Amino acid sequence: MGLARNLTLAALWAAMLFSPMGCKRYSDLSPEKAAAAPAAFEPGQFLDAQGAPLTPEELAEKAAGAAYVLVGESHPYPCDHLAQARVLEAMSRAGAPPVVGLEMVSLDRQGVLDRFNAGEFGVDDLPAALxxxxTWGHxxxxxxxxxxxxxxxxxxxxxxxxxxxxARKTGxxxxxxxxxxxRQGLPEKIIPVSGAQRAELREIFDSHPFGKPKEAKAAWKSFLTVQALWxxxxxxxxxxxxxxxDRPVAILAGGGHVERGWGIASRLAAYDPKGARLLIMPWRGNGQPDPAEAGFFAFCPEPPRRPxxxxxxxxxxxxxxxxxxxxxxKADAAGVRPxxxxxxxxxxxLRTVKDLHAAALRxxxxxxxxxxxxxxxxxxxxxxIPLVQPQDQPQDQPQVQPKGRVDAPGS
Known part of the structure; x- marks a missing residue:
């Protein structure tokens, strides 16, 4: 994470250049494992918690009684969003057309969505209007x-x-x-991060370089506050x-906000305890789906990563x-050469890639x-080399490639 004398959420966002909290991490899935994913499953195939295939109709039947259907994603992965669209279609065909709740749009832009909902403009106009x-960047x-x-x-x-x-100011x-x-549109109180989720967040937080312990302590507090606020x-x-x-809500959000019911679902339980919740997560094909992560899965192999x-x-x-x-x-445009x-x-x-990561954050x-x-x-x-600001375009954690090849930060 970035260093500064007076550590603010700018540093927190710098850390998220490498590991955004809403983005489910799949760093344990190598390209070789992705290539070896079960050939019997087509991308977008739905599965139950034991890995048995489900048709969209069967999934919709399971979701019919849920007030909230949370569908996780890794933001840049097209297959994840195709699966989300299929969930919306299946629920609608089953007679439970949902409201579509979007992590990627902040509440101050609801007016734009209202105009879209009213049919004032089409899908092609949304990027400019939002x-x-x-504001999102993926x-x-x-x-x-x-x-x-x-x-x-x-x-x-x-x-x-x-x-x-x-969010940064709140942190x-x-x-x-x-x-x-x-404060307009925000809840009156922030429901804190649970102990179980805190352990995983700590692992992510500790993976980034820090200077003085006092700075790290302040950033950790901000880190938890922002995650809980979201x-x-x-x-x-x-x-x-x-x-x-007066209809169910399909919540589309990063896997880190969905998995295990730690994030959004636990707060839904506090605000609407009678509203049943159903969790759907992407599954990359490594091993077996983890029933602790979600009740259902969508098979979406991890695409090749780019530097x-x-x-x-x-x-x-x-x-x-x-x-x-x-x-x-970006490197090519700036004139970097092999x-x-x-x-x-x-x-x-620069002695290690970690030094370059820290420099990018600075x-x-x-x-x-x-x-x-x-x-x-x-x-x-x-x-x-101009870098995209992390508050404008959150990024996934860089991946180490075979034979010393690494992905450098910043694109």
């Missing part, structure tokens, strides 16, 4: 099946999440530090949606050697540009 690239095309299903089926959309600026100051305008707000808003439309800024790196004496650069990537030696980043010597705090000193042809050059 300022999607800045490819809209991956989510298109969800929005098209909602439009075709006449399902209303409801924004669930707290605005990101409000620093708590709800009492918000203005009356910022889960509490989404549950609170989902209950509102159910009351407004963040478009480079593959190898640790060598004197820095990090660039072994490949993706055409059209054979370059990354010597320094943000003025600090860059985010310092304006969003990663400054690299590169050894090339016996001399040195300086190259600037």
């Amino acid at each position: 300022d999607w690239d800045k 490819p809209f095309e991956a989510y298109r099946p969800v929005f098209e299903a909602a439009r075709n089926l006449g399902l209303p959309l409801y924004a669930l999440n707290a605005p990101r600026e409000v 620093k100051l708590g709800l009492k530090g918000l203005s009356a305008e910022e 889960d509490t707000t989404m549950a609170y808003r989902a209950v509102q949606a159910r009351r407004i439309w 963040r800024i478009g480079v593959a790196l190898e640790t060598v004496e004197g820095g990090l050697s660039v072994t490949a650069v993706d055409q059209g990537s 054979g370059d030696l990354l010597v320094k980043a943000q003025g600090e010597q 860059a985010l705090e310092q304006g969003g540009t990663l400054v690299l000193e590169i050894g090339r042809d016996g001399g040195s050059v300086e190259i600037d």
